Amino acid sequence: MSSIPDPAAGTGQSLKLVHHSVSTGCRYVRLIFGEYSQQIELIEEKFWQRRPQFLSLNPAGELPVFVENNVEPISGAIVIGEYLDETRGALMREKRLMPEKPYQRAEVRRLVEWFLVKMEAEVVHYLAGERVLKLLKSQQEGGGPPDVGTLRAGRINLKNHMRYISHLASTRNWLAGAQISHADMACAAVISILDYLGEISWGDEPALKEWYARMKSRPSFRVLLSDKIVGLAPVSHYVDLDF
Amino acid sequence: MSSIPDPAAGTGQSLKLVHHSVSTGCRYVRLIFGEYSQQIELIEEKFWQRRPQFLSLNPAGELPVFVENNVEPISGAIVIGEYLDETRGALMREKRLMPEKPYQRAEVRRLVEWFLVKMEAEVVHYLAGERVLKLLKSQQEGGGPPDVGTLRAGRINLKNHMRYISHLASTRNWLAGAQISHADMACAAVISILDYLGEISWGDEPALKEWYARMKSRPSFRVLLSDKIVGLAPVSHYVDLDF
Numbered sequence: 001m002s003s004i005p006d007p008a009a010g011t012g013q014s015l016k017l018v019h020h021s022v023s024t025g026c027r028y029v030r031l032i033f034g035e036y037s038q039q040i041e042l043i044e045e046k047f048w049q050r051r052p053q054f055l056s057l058n059p060a061g062e063l064p065v066f067v068e069n070n071v072e073p074i075s076g077a078i079v080i081g082e083y084l085d086e087t088r089g090a091l092m093r094e095k096r097l098m099p100e101k102p103y104q105r106a107e108v109r110r111l112v113e114w115f116l117v118k119m120e121a122e123v124v125h126y127l128a129g130e131r132v133l134k135l136l137k138s139q140q141e142g143g144g145p146p147d148v149g150t151l152r153a154g155r156i157n158l159k160n161h162m163r164y165i166s167h168l169a170s171t172r173n174w175l176a177g178a179q180i181s182h183a184d185m186a187c188a189a190v191i192s193i194l195d196y197l198g199e200i201s202w203g204d205e206p207a208l209k210e211w212y213a214r215m216k217s218r219p220s221f222r223v224l225l226s227d228k229i230v231g232l233a234p235v236s237h238y239v240d241l242d243f
Numbered sequence: 244m245s246s247i248p249d250p251a252a253g254t255g256q257s258l259k260l261v262h263h264s265v266s267t268g269c270r271y272v273r274l275i276f277g278e279y280s281q282q283i284e285l286i287e288e289k290f291w292q293r294r295p296q297f298l299s300l301n302p303a304g305e306l307p308v309f310v311e312n313n314v315e316p317i318s319g320a321i322v323i324g325e326y327l328d329e330t331r332g333a334l335m336r337e338k339r340l341m342p343e344k345p346y347q348r349a350e351v352r353r354l355v356e357w358f359l360v361k362m363e364a365e366v367v368h369y370l371a372g373e374r375v376l377k378l379l380k381s382q383q384e385g386g387g388p389p390d391v392g393t394l395r396a397g398r399i400n401l402k403n404h405m406r407y408i409s410h411l412a413s414t415r416n417w418l419a420g421a422q423i424s425h426a427d428m429a430c431a432a433v434i435s436i437l438d439y440l441g442e443i444s445w446g447d448e449p450a451l452k453e454w455y456a457r458m459k460s461r462p463s464f465r466v467l468l469s470d471k472i473v474g475l476a477p478v479s480h481y482v483d484l485d486f
Contacts, residue, residue, distance in 0.1 A: 079352040086345040102326055102329040102330050103315070103326075105325070106323075106325070109322040110317070110318055114303060164302065
């Protein structure tokens, strides 16, 4: 119970992220922090347990939750991403992960929502939900063996999404256009979870593989590659920059 | 088929919204346009039919889609809301529907996501899906009588959401704080659909009713109150400002 920061305590400079390793939105936010060279303290939360102390931080019961300097928490991956752009990105000049022009910003936001909401619901929720979360949950919490039909549905959806991402990767330098952006962070967050699980067939996707190799070699990515899920080792190429 | 704008055609000044009356996200965007006194042409899309011409505008197959001056479309309620803030709101001074400070903006965004994503999925999707969309769809499209179990689940979820919104309405002047914001537009979009269907028990919720009366009396709200769903009349108090 001591792992959740008390919003009312302390005044020292600190950045804390209540997260879980198998959460697309948490990986997205961690990549943005990494790009802006910000150290954050990670606090793991088994969000499916809906602990009252966690719900008092975020009544939606969802991850991630960001707590800066022990003041009020900020909840939700997209909301935290916008907050980081306004409080960090806007000062980063050419290293900013959002474009300047409203129309280009809309395209980044469209893709961030695509990866963190649509691909999350249609692919990650099924595959990581069945293969990882059911492994981590107790029987009372809904744990157990994966459901074969759900896995099949997730893998069919994954094929459609891979086609769309490959189309983006083969027609643009970065996924939302000429510059690296939040859209690349969101897609890499999704792909890194699916790749850990060995769900990505890299041989079929040369343009996507080239994009992901560039993402993987960025310093911000190291923290994700060192994540380990208890009881489930990653595929052998997960940490290789040359895969 | 001619109802969808061709993104390549024309250069005249025009604002078009591909929408559906029973879509929370579309009502949200229409309220923001109304607050900024912008006339938009509405183009109805039966989004569940997934017409190729509609998917070419928004591959996610979701509403709303905003087309400005016949150039590239901008898709998704939250994305369009951010775009309108950057291209209109930022010039509106005290009439701007987003606060200036990043932390307050995060609170507005948290609530917008709460209403447009969470309450939409847990309440509107069930109640409007069963009572309206199944009425509008052909049998092949999944139309038919409402499922009683789904309605019951939606109504239980609605009670929990009403408690949360009432808490906000009774402790703040507007839902996200002192100033009216996108959060009020998002909540009003949800409530207006549920109220049309007679799903809101106003007697139990004095603070929420007082907030909704203020929202309903705004000029931006008139377009929503004149919407009619084919084959389903609104409850008698739907258009009353004094309900």
